[in-house]
Amino acid sequence: MRIDGIELRVVTLPLVSPFVTSFGTQTERTALLVRAVADGVEGWGECVALPEPVYSSEYVVGALDVIERFLGPALLKESDLTAGRVGPVLHSFVGHRIAKAALEMAILDAQLRSAEQSFADYLGVTKDRVPSGVSVGIQPSIADLVTAVGGYLDEGYQRIKIKIKPGWDIEPVKALRAEFGEIPLQVDANSAYTLDDVAIFQELDDYGLLLIEQPLYEDDIRLHSVLARMISTPICLDESIVSARAAADAIALNAAQIINIKPGRVGGYLEAMRIHELAYSASIPVWCGGMLETGIARGANAALAALPGFTLPGDISGSDRFYREDITEPFVLEDGFIRVPTVPGIARLPIMDRLEEVTVSTRWIGS
Numbered sequence: 001m002r003i004d005g006i007e008l009r010v011v012t013l014p015l016v017s018p019f020v021t022s023f024g025t026q027t028e029r030t031a032l033l034v035r036a037v038a039d040g041v042e043g044w045g046e047c048v049a050l051p052e053p054v055y056s057s058e059y060v061v062g063a064l065d066v067i068e069r070f071l072g073p074a075l076l077k078e079s080d081l082t083a084g085r086v087g088p089v090l091h092s093f094v095g096h097r098i099a100k101a102a103l104e105m106a107i108l109d110a111q112l113r114s115a116e117q118s119f120a121d122y123l124g125v126t127k128d129r130v131p132s133g134v135s136v137g138i139q140p141s142i143a144d145l146v147t148a149v150g151g152y153l154d155e156g157y158q159r160i161k162i163k164i165k166p167g168w169d170i171e172p173v174k175a176l177r178a179e180f181g182e183i184p185l186q187v188d189a190n191s192a193y194t195l196d197d198v199a200i201f202q203e204l205d206d207y208g209l210l211l212i213e214q215p216l217y218e219d220d221i222r223l224h225s226v227l228a229r230m231i232s233t234p235i236c237l238d239e240s241i242v243s244a245r246a247a248a249d250a251i252a253l254n255a256a257q258i259i260n261i262k263p264g265r266v267g268g269y270l271e272a273m274r275i276h277e278l279a280y281s282a283s284i285p286v287w288c289g290g291m292l293e294t295g296i297a298r299g300a301n302a303a304l305a306a307l308p309g310f311t312l313p314g315d316i317s318g319s320d321r322f323y324r325e326d327i328t329e330p331f332v333l334e335d336g337f338i339r340v341p342t343v344p345g346i347a348r349l350p351i352m353d354r355l356e357e358v359t360v361s362t363r364w365i366g367s
């Protein structure tokens with residue numbers, strides 16, 4: 001395909017409630033959407049970078065800049081572009097995986113729409129729904145946490161993940177176990193701890209957690225393998241797994257017994273598929289992480305999570321977990337599951353009136 005042009009649109013949606021993690025508080029989701037027009041067909045991609053470089057080094061305005069000045073023009077020069085070519089064409093630009101992933105998703109969406117093929121069919125998955133987990137932020141009090149988790153369990157979520165940080169770890173887990181018993185429960189530290197905190201992780205070993213997500217810093221892959229020998233709870237890496245190479249290193253070092261796959265973080269859905277294959281052949285369970293995606297990318301994550309190695313519920317919750325009104329038809333939790341889309345394309349198309357309501361800026365690059 002030849003790209004006629006790329007639209008870069010920044011949107012801001014209010015969150016239904018503040019989302020508090022070890023690295024900050026979010027009350028709204030500002031995201032960059034990519035619309036590529038290729039051979040007359042529109043394809044949509046969602047850039048999952050946060051507005052600030054606090055989850056990873058990427059951030060919305062940085063992604064906008066690198067796409068507008070470098071990545072977009074490189075793709076516009078290509079006369080026979082496919083989603084599989086996006087990575088190689090952009091390889092000379094170092095890093096910026098989240099920005100690259102958004103572009104690859106838009107090209108893959110256009111490609112699949114042209115072929116009238118669903119992403120599920122492209123993946124070869126047969127499941128029509130995937131189990132849904134939910135991520136719960138740090139709450140003002142233990143009582144608030146118990147109330148929030150009780151509400152999500154009542155909605156049918158099959159797995160609870162809570163954010164932790166020093167000073168908010170043992171007590172919350174202890175309270176949830178006391179209140180709800182042996183529910184599927186995991187924690188996510190977002191790199192808030194060091195090996196000096198090993199006693200906390202050893203105490204968490206007593207609570208039968210499914211996993212502890214990214215306890216140490218993103219480039220602490222070797223130290224995670226040291227920690228893995230000191231605790232019994234499986235370590236799941238998120239921020240550290242930026243590519244299939246990083247996944248291979250983490251698996252070889254036994255730094256990760258479980259992997260959280262986020263297509264945006266690793267450079268796109270094609271790299272996410274490669275990590276799935278690699279983990280599956282190494283018998284490492286994976287699950288699909290979330291970046292507060294709008295409905296544009298939420299269904300793509302559901303399809304990805306239908307692959308056989310995704311054996312743990314992902315952070316693929318209903319749209320209403322974060323948004324009162326999504327920019328697409330919402331994804332709805334049904335008996336604890338999210339449906340896998342079967343329509344052509346990888347993205348769910350935005351509702352244009354709603355999209356305009358939440359648009360902060362838009363710019364066009366290309367002819």
Ligand SMILES: CSCC[C@@H](NC(=O)CCC(=O)O)C(=O)O
Nearest residue numbers: 135190238289290291292293315
């Ligand atoms: C704004 S925090 C985004 C990263 C975080 N994501 C979640 O906790 C899941 C959010 C979601 O359900 O989309 C993680 O580190 O796993």
Ligand SMILES: [Mg+2]
Nearest residue numbers: 188213214238
């Ligand atoms: Mg995480």
